[in-house]
Amino acid sequence: MxxxxxxxxxxxxxxxxxxxxxxxxxxxxxxxxxxxxxxxxxxxxxxxxxxxxxxxxxxxxxxxxxxxxxxxxxxxxxxxxxxxxxxxxxxxxxxxxxxxxxxxxxxxxxxxxxxxxxxxxxxxxxxxxxxxxxxxxxDAKLNIVPGELGQKFGSYYIYVKDKTEDTFQNIVIYNRTDKTNEQFFSSHTGKLNRNEDVTSLLLNDGYGYTYSEIKLQQAEYKTLEIFDNAKKKGFEFKSILSYWxxxxxxxxxxxxxxxxxxxxxxxxxxxxxxxxxxxxxxxxxxxxxxxxxxxxxxxxxxxxxxxxxxxxxxxxxxxxxxxxxxxxxxxxxxxxxxx
Known part of the structure; x- marks a missing residue:
């Protein structure tokens, strides 16, 4: 048997x-x-x-x-x-x-x-x-693709024309702070910086514009650092018992x-x-x-x-x-x- x-x-x-x-x-x-x-x-x-x-x-x-x-x-x-x-x-x-x-x-x-x-x-x-x-x-390890629209860095929309190794080239950044205020930045080069829990984008040689209903401001900068201010989500592990x-x-x-x-x-x-x-x-x-x-x-x-x-x-x-x-x-x- x-x-x-x-x-x-x-x-x-x-x-x-x-x-x-x-x-x-x-x-x-x-x-x-x-x-x-x-x-x-x-x-x-x-x-x-x-x-x-x-x-x-x-x-x-x-x-x-x-x-x-x-x-x-x-x-x-x-x-x-x-x-x-x-x-x-x-x-x-x-x-x-x-x-x-x-x-x-x-x-x-x-x-x-x-x-x-x-x-x-x-x-x-x-x-x-x-x-x-x-x-x-x-960690903000974003795959920023050159030539692609609609990409975001924190609350900023970003467009990159080209990328050489870790350096971005010909960068355009747009941010709308509220209904009446907008920000626009352009830069020749830029690079992501990561320091522990803080991530930023360092821009080099560019212009910045701030627009509101009553005025338009322009600024020229040698270096400008933009921080990722998006709220980061934490994750809490649960035991099998607590999960069920x-x-x-x-x-x-x-x-x-x-x-x-x-x-x-x-x-x-x-x-x-x-x-x-x-x-x-x-x-x-x-x-x-x-x-x-x-x-x-x-x-x-x-x-x-x-x-x-x-x-x-x-x-x-x-x-x-x-x-x-x-x-x-x-x-x-x-x-x-x-x-």
Missing amino acids: VNVKGYISSNFTRSFLTIFLPFFIIISLVFLVRIAALTSKIQIDFGELLLLYSYSIPEIVFYTLPLSFIAALANVLVNLSQGNELIALYALGLKSKKILSGLLLIGLLFSLLLTTISLLAMPLSKQFYRAFKEEKRN QEAQHNSKIMHKLLFFIFVSLIPVLSVYLVASFTMINPRYQPNRSFTVIFVSTLFFYAIASSLQKWGTLPILGISVIVIMILGQWLFKKRVSKYF
């Missing part, structure tokens, strides 16, 4: 990796594109891009693993059925429920893994991700918690449900694995989405119990009744 479980488990592992790895790579590319889009707001190098990607890995795994598990489970059971391997095991006196016990254990382990990722790893990784972005913004305790008075976090719990339970909940339609007699029953994968995935994620919008703990509990009963009933009616 141990060899049978090992054989089925090895088949499942090969099928799972064949499905999971392409999904993981595709979704990773989507996350990398999203991270790369941050370069329009903050300056990050390749190492920092990989660091941000590492913070996204728990989320990528969480969303790809349940779908991969359902697809692998359906494929391995259909392949074993069509190869008459399950029929041979039935002929040796092994019950279908006994054969499925190994996959049920794998589903339980996958659910435990997803629960750990969603309730422990994801809150931490999201906080690290947000803290990194806040730190970058507070907010669900008691924050419905958004409560709904997110319910969504995470249900999605984490998909592997163990899907075993009997999927097996009911994929443990087949190939002589009399057609292969409908793709339909089973699509309908099962749609079914589970429709419930998960509903819980995320208006779910409660009692509804979550009822949903889990109903799915377990439904899976057991279908499996008994369609499979264990005959095998």
Whole structure:
């Protein structure tokens, strides 16, 4: 019996990796594109891009693993059925429920893994991700692109015509202090200065203009230093316990918690449900694995989405119990009744 479980488990592992790895790579590319889009707001190098990607890995795994598990489970059971391997095991006196016990254990382990990722790893990784972005913004490491309009330094709008190494050339700065007062600066060269928490832009050889409703003032300067006076946001890390305790008075976090719990339970909940339609007699029953994968995935994620919008703990509990009963009933009616 141990060899049978090992054989089925090895088949499942090969099928799972064949499905999971392409999904993981595709979704990773989507996350990398999203991270790369941050370069329009903050300056990050390749190492920092990989660091941000590492913070996204728990989320990528969480969303790809349940779908991969359902697809692998359906494929391995259909392949074993069509190869008459399950029929041979039935002929040796092994019950279908006994054969499925190994996959049920794998589903339980996958659910435990997803629960750990969603309730422990994801809150931490999201906080690290947000803290990194806040730190970058507070350090004012802006990617000031020559020739691009609409860029900001603090509360100032800035335009740079060219850049040589760390020195900006032909700079124009505009600031509107209120409805009736505006400031305009132009400079031949400039450079960012960073001193601990203070960031400034040092301008060289230029002119400054101050305009109001009653007068226009002009000044020529050799050097002018403009400070980043934008209010800097701090970031406060929360422990895992305090993070989820907010669900008691924050419905958004409560709904997110319910969504995470249900999605984490998909592997163990899907075993009997999927097996009911994929443990087949190939002589009399057609292969409908793709339909089973699509309908099962749609079914589970429709419930998960509903819980995320208006779910409660009692509804979550009822949903889990109903799915377990439904899976057991279908499996008994369609499979264990005959095998």
